[in-house]
Amino acid sequence: MMEEFVKETLAQDVGRGDLYALVEPSVAATARIIAKSDGVAAGVEYINILAKLEDFEISWNVHDGESFVKGDVLANISGSSxxxxxxxxxxxxxxxxxxxxxxxxxxxxxxxxxxxVKLLDTRKTRPLLRVFEKYATRCGGAVNHRMGLDDSLMIKDTHLKTIDDLKIYIKKARNxxxxxxxxxVEAENFETAKEAFEAGADIIMCDNMTPEQICEVVKYRDENFAHVLLEASGNISLQTIESYAKTGVNAISSGSLIHQANWIDLSMKMD
Structure with missing residues (x-):
């Protein structure tokens, strides 16, 4: 899957061929990847595949998940120009x-x-980039939430509108x-969370609740259903995440990890 992604990404840019190569002969060349801003490295696994496919050498000074600062040389590259x-x-x-x-x-x-508290990503990814973007969140220290509809059953508010009896539905689902x-089960208030506990959910997502509301759910969980995991989600930001982490939930999920990430600045310089 990763190799196919790299091939398709390169093919999108190269098209029928680089016109520069029609004009100048190829010579031995070296280059450096330079950080023009601070950041955390990710993408090394994919670029190593690109190096193998296109037959160039790359020597890394950072690995996935490691921090770097402006001015650092992240990698040295050699191959044909x-x-x-x-x-x-x-x-x-x-x-x-x-x-x-x-x-x-x-x-x-x-x-x-x-x-x-575990930090989770979400399915709010760009089309066809889910595996790549979720790999990037792992490099930053997050744990992947489900990759798709097929690896866990999540009953959201939209699903609940179609379910007459949650307890009966979950019992049927187990088989x-x-x-x-x-x-x-996604819950937007204490009553829905209580219903989900009693219906037999493994995990309850406290969605768009305030920290105070979540504390109430946590207290009820601790006293009655200690085995159930709790997740906070909904409009979690850098400014608010600590207040949710203090509530006693097991995990916090945020789509912002991906869709609010602004590009840092890196460049390749030929020697």
Missing amino acids: HVLLKIERTLLNMLLHASSIATLTKKYAEIVEPYG RIPFTAKIE
């Missing part, structure tokens, strides 16, 4: 996209770490879905 010039934009786009997500994710992860699949 035609190859290095052909892969430049593809390499930088993958490194920039992933590192930018990892950089923002790490800011969130550092805030919740003292509270023992239909894989034995290892968890069932998570």
Whole structure:
């Protein structure tokens, strides 16, 4: 899957071929990837695949998940000039996209770490980039939430509108879905959360609740259903995430890790 992604990404840029290569002969060349802003590295795994496919050498000074500062040389590259010039934009786009997500994710992860709370991403990813973007959040310190509809059963508010009896539905689901699949129910208030506890949910998402409302759910969970995991979600930001981490939930999910990540600044310089 990763190799196909890299091939398609490069093909999108190269098209029928780099016109520069029609004019100048290829020569031995070297280049450096330079950080023009601080950040967290991500994308190394994908770029190593690109190097193998296009037959150039790359020596990394950082690895996925490691921090760097402005001015750092992240990698040294060598190969034919035609190859290095052909892969430049593809390499930088993958490194920039992933590192930018990892950089923002790490800011969130550092805030919740003292509270023992897991930071989760969401399915709010760009079309066809889910695997790549969720890889980037892992590099920044997050844990992936479900990859898709097929790896856990999540009953959202939209689903609840179609379910007459949640307890009966969950009982039926246990006999239909894989034995290892968890069932998570989204709750926007205490009453819905209470219903989900009693219906047998494995995880309850406290969606768009205030920290005070979540504390009430946590207290009820601790006193009656200690085995059930709690997740906070909904409009979580860098400014508010600590107040949610203090509530006693097991995890906090935020789509912002991906869709609010602004690109950092990296460049490739030929020697």
